[in-house]
Amino acid sequence: MDLKSRIERVRNQFIVHDTEAILISSPSNKFYLGNLYSSSGYILITRRSQYLIVDFRYYEEVKNESCIFEPVLMSKENNIYKIINLIILKEGIKRIGFEGQEISYDLYSEFSKLLKCELFSLDLSKIRMIKDADEIENIKAACKIADDAFNHIVGFIKDGISEREVENELVRYIKQRGGEKESFDTIVASGIRGALPHGKASEKTIKSGELITMDFGVRYKNYCSDITRTVALGTCQELLINIYNLVNFAGKEAIKGAKPGVTLGYLDSTAREIIEKGGYGKYFGHNLGHGLGIQVHEYPAVAPNSDEVLIEGMVITIEPGIYLPGVGGVRIEEDILITKGGGVSLTNSSRELITL
């Protein structure tokens, strides 16, 4: 989909919210709508035009690219308030929507004091919910690198190396394979640290008899993958093997159920009920998954009671887990593209327990 159609998605909000302009400040939406991936700068979409407002650091790039935006140079003298007030005046704008989840309270206060129009917070998280073909290609490429990295790392893990060394090797491999960077801080949680769902890699050494959970992702052309695998080093206690099999089964059933028309709440319950029936319900304390795209966590959450419905073109994660304090944990995560025929996994590493 071209940028123009994406901008029209934003303009479609004008009627819903009875507004004439929307100010975009989140890096992910600025990239989605205007190829600008930066924490600074703004996009202002009005009925008549669309403005890309950046400081001198980005102005040369923006100006040189032939694009559908009117480039505006922001500086100490010609600040964002002056720029927007001029556009307000020129186009007779009475009301501007802004990304209230993104803009800080202090920045809002300044806007509200200095802009000569009414302001209101609106949520644009749904505009990126359905991925187009180009986006899916990038996510697929990010998933492929993640799969290859997993395949590589199982040959690297051995008794006595630290979680940090595993993380470093993963990141090195990802970059060498053309991933821009990891899409979030890599989690490597071994042994009893596996009970920490967000146990970032530590100096702890990995020992035989432990499960090792690795949750990592790749950023490729500004799109993310996000994969988790738990592997065993040597023989682990039966309890851990049992929870592995339960988590694996719960995940597989959820993937089977990820079809257009199903609510995300129902999808979450598919996996959750299996884990509950297995007796570990209270040890699965997070959502089943989340949307995935330019951000590693984006709308929608695959959460209990969510009424949002799966639609063709969504990409979500499915990542059940069980975390036993003082014992260890298991999580298995796939990235799933919703197609007419059902959920298709974009991550393809083996889900069966690998014993190293």
Place this chain on the structure above:
Amino acid sequence: MDLKSRIERVRNQFIVHDTEAILISSPSNKFYLGNLYSSSGYILITRRSQYLIVDFRYYEEVKNESCIFEPVLMSKENNIYKIINLIILKEGIKRIGFEGQEISYDLYSEFSKLLKCELFSLDLSKIRMIKDADEIENIKAACKIADDAFNHIVGFIKDGISEREVENELVRYIKQRGGEKESFDTIVASGIRGALPHGKASEKTIKSGELITMDFGVRYKNYCSDITRTVALGTCQELLINIYNLVNFAGKEAIKGAKPGVTLGYLDSTAREIIEKGGYGKYFGHNLGHGLGIQVHEYPAVAPNSDEVLIEGMVITIEPGIYLPGVGGVRIEEDILITKGGGVSLTNSSRELITL
């Protein structure tokens, strides 16, 4: 300095702002005050106590550490609003300060609707301005790894390799040397891309006759370094050598002038006037530097007209640059500790032009 003294720094704001409680939400301040480096969770400091409010992912860690905080488990049922309202009731709190730069407008709206007390935005950026001995040790260690990485990378750069390959090698080296990660996205800008002050590494290959600006940093124990060097590959045009020497001289003079009692505005002008007199004033479009610590950019900015005064224990960057559109650019950056006797550079790579 221990956490208790840091918390007292926050309590010192109670009188200034006529308040009885301050809510901390920024990851950097949560780490500074409570060793919690996470985007989720809160610290609430009241007259009587201090609360570390986290969800189940962090609760085990927080609870197990013997610490000076009262740990509170936050969940869907026992959400942040309920938790704070209970403390408001228990302690008779009428007014809570929050980090308005950090909290989103939407979250503020929820707080303002649901909390049973008055709210106001306050700025805590100054509490971390003066670094204690432990902090300086960590910044020094982060600078040492950055210096070593620069020393390593000059042996790696050659005709025909891409900026991305330089970035990947820098990051690989940093992690291998014990840096947790890069402290921001590494900038590698060669040839005419050197005119982009924030030119992140691209697929462009580096060619003989070009200057290459590398701006990178290391995160070590959650403290940052930030260094920039510009090197030459082969013989460069004289214009580039001239601006290199001008930038180098401007930076050296500023470092000499970085003494306790000097205003940051004056320090900025020291370098800026040299570049202006050289005829390149309008090609130095950014501040001279910024504070450095848990965040790679933190208070104070070394900016024109700043009245803030240098104090012993501050750590700032000094990073003049000249950027000539269509030609190239130069920036040289050091991390400077302010001591009684003047500025001491924590980065120690050669400032003289290295020709590869």
